[in-house]
Amino acid sequence: MKLGVLAVLLANKGLEDALKYLSELGVQTVEIGTGGYPGKAHANPSELLRDPKAINDLKELVAKYNMEISALSCHGNPVHPQKEIAEKFHKDFEETVLLAEKLGISRVITFSGCPGDSPNSQYPNWVTCPWPEDFTKILEYQWNEVLIPYWKETVKFARAHGVDKICLEMHPGFCVYNTESLLKLRAAVGDEIGANFDPSHLFWQGIDPVASIRKLGKAIYHFHAKDSKVDEINTAINGVLDTKHYGDEINRSWVFRTVGYGHDYMVWKDIISNLKMVGYDGAISIEHEDSLMSVNDGLKKAISFLKEVIIFEETSGMWWA
Numbered sequence: 001m002k003l004g005v006l007a008v009l010l011a012n013k014g015l016e017d018a019l020k021y022l023s024e025l026g027v028q029t030v031e032i033g034t035g036g037y038p039g040k041a042h043a044n045p046s047e048l049l050r051d052p053k054a055i056n057d058l059k060e061l062v063a064k065y066n067m068e069i070s071a072l073s074c075h076g077n078p079v080h081p082q083k084e085i086a087e088k089f090h091k092d093f094e095e096t097v098l099l100a101e102k103l104g105i106s107r108v109i110t111f112s113g114c115p116g117d118s119p120n121s122q123y124p125n126w127v128t129c130p131w132p133e134d135f136t137k138i139l140e141y142q143w144n145e146v147l148i149p150y151w152k153e154t155v156k157f158a159r160a161h162g163v164d165k166i167c168l169e170m171h172p173g174f175c176v177y178n179t180e181s182l183l184k185l186r187a188a189v190g191d192e193i194g195a196n197f198d199p200s201h202l203f204w205q206g207i208d209p210v211a212s213i214r215k216l217g218k219a220i221y222h223f224h225a226k227d228s229k230v231d232e233i234n235t236a237i238n239g240v241l242d243t244k245h246y247g248d249e250i251n252r253s254w255v256f257r258t259v260g261y262g263h264d265y266m267v268w269k270d271i272i273s274n275l276k277m278v279g280y281d282g283a284i285s286i287e288h289e290d291s292l293m294s295v296n297d298g299l300k301k302a303i304s305f306l307k308e309v310i311i312f313e314e315t316s317g318m319w320w321a
Contacts, residue, residue, distance in 0.1 A: 001272070001310050003303065004029035004070045004283035006224070009295050011041035016061055018042065023065040025303050029283040030067050031222075034099060035092025036076030036110065043072070045095035048102075055102050070283035071107035071167060071196075071222050072096050077174070078154070079146050080124060081116030089113070094157060101161040107222055108158070109167040109196045112176035112185060115146040126173050128241075143184075147175050151189045159192060165221040167196035178205060179212045186219055194221035198287065199271060200228040203262065204240050204254040210274045217278040225306055226287040227262030230254045246291055258290040258298040260305040268309045276311055284310050 007030050010018040015032075022030060032043050048054050062069055074096040076089030096108050114124040117138040127135045127142075151166075158166055168176050168185070176182050186193040197220045199209040213220065230240065235253045242253040249255050259268060272284070284306060290298045 001276070001281055001312060002028040002068070002070070002283050003306055003310055003312075004031060004285035005299070005303075006031040006033070006038070006073065006285050006287045007042055008033040008038045008073070009288050009299065011039060015042040015058075019061065019065040019067060023067060025300065026307065027303065028067060029070040029285065030062065031071050031073055031109070031283070031285045032069060033074070034072045034096040035074035036089055038073045038075055043099070045092075045099040049095065049098055052102075055099070059103065069103060069105055070285055071109050072100050072103075072105060073109040075110050075169060077111060077113040077124060079113035079115045079150050081119075081121035082123075086113075090154075093154070097158050097161050097163045100163050104162075106163055107165045107167055108163050109169065109222055111171055111174045112147065112168050112181075113150070114174045115142045117141065124173070126175075126177075142175060143188075147185065148188045151185060151193065155189055155192045164192050165194055166192050167194055167222040169196040169198055169201070169224070171198070171201050172205065178202070178207060179215050182216065183219065191219075194219045196222040196224060197275075198224035198226055200224070200226040200256055200262070200287075200289075203228045204230055206240065210270050213271065213274045213278055213280075220275065220278065220280045222282060223275065223280065223284050224287045225259050225284050225302065226289060227257040227259045228254050229257045229262040249291060255291065256289040258288055258293055258302045258305075259286070259309075260301065261290065261292075265305075265309065268305070272309050272311055 005022055005027050007018050033039050034043050034045050074092045078086055078090040078093055080086040100108055114126050117125040127139050130136050170177050170182055176185055182195050195216055202209050231253055238253055240253050244252050286302045288298045
């Protein structure tokens with residue numbers, strides 16, 4: 001496994017300054033934003049695809065700091081009910097795939113997306129219960145008429161350009177938000193669909209990341225190291241569903257934390273060990289969204305914590321047996 005970082009948190013730095021900073025901290029891989037919600041601060045596919053030299057310069061810059069690109073990230077909602085919004089996210093995804101092809105990268109990270117409740121909708125509709133029956137009808141429309149057809153066609157495009165690992169982050173608010181929904185879309189579309197496994201979104205839903213890892217197995221294509229902390233007092237009163245602003249930390253049922261501030265070493269060591277057991281040996285990519293810490297402070301704490309947790313070296317066999 002290798003220690004990585006989603007470089008979006010360093011968008012205020014140029015790419016070279018970000019790579020230099022991360023390399024000095026012992027980071028081995030970088031995940032670069034190329035559109036959608038992560039933005040294009042470090043790599044704009046529209047510009048790079050018009051300039052082969054710029055693509056080569058990007059490769060050389062990453063190599064200069066002894067790093068690798070673990071994935072390109074363009075999280076978005078390509079099935080948004082407003083066509084102009086959906087088309088923008090879809091364009092970002094396609095251009096990211098084309099850039100990944102030029103860079104020799106097989107992993108692109110995004111969200112599954114979430115449609116509205118009908119062809120006339122204006123906003124996404126995330127369904128969380130089966131009754132009244134209206135909600136079941138919405139789910140049937142979203143999955144059978146929008147989501148599955150979209151991803152069947154999109155997977156064909158990705159496959160044709162060498163991207164065989166579409167890493168969907170299981171995120172509430174989108175149709176793929178837990179283990180079951182990820183596997184449902186994978187079964188309907190193909191093995192190109194896999195998980196960008198982020199425990200922070202699972203913890204607050206009450207999902208055990210280790211159990212999810214065991215179930216997903218080979219369907220885990222990338223990993224985000226991000227934590228969350230469930231507030232026992234607020235959750236005892238209001239449950240875990242929470243629409244208050246992320247900045248209202250003291251009143252929320254849960255908040256995102258840097259690794260180690262939501263769950264301790266034992267929890268994270270179990271997560272890493274189980275990743276190893278199911279065959280995942282890729283990047284452990286830090287996504288720092290802890291509103292209680294600065295970028296620098298939270299990132300450094302996460303790096304220090306993960307250096308004690310990640311299994312870096314291959315085993316040499318059971319030498320004791």
